[in-house]
Amino acid sequence: MNITVYSSNECSYCTKQKEWLKERNIPFEEKELNTNQEYMREFIRLGGRGVPYTVIKDSDSVNKASGFNKERLKQFLGLQNWKNYH
16 A cells, blocks of 8 residues: 655645654554645646645545545555554
8 A cells, every 4th residue: 555645734634644644553654745836736737735634545546525525545555444543
């Protein structure tokens, strides 16, 4: 599974989502939109409209989520039944 988080350094929800992932030892790649124009072009090509914008790829699917929505992330990551992942 490959997780990419497009974020802004001024976004408190981006910070919260990255902390949430780190606390659960879920590896991800961060792409900071404020500092890299290529990341911004990728973000736009993917249909991103707001940050954090998360792209979760596995061998069968690609899931995308705008904003920090724990329940949606848990669903995409297959963690919805894990109590420790609140």
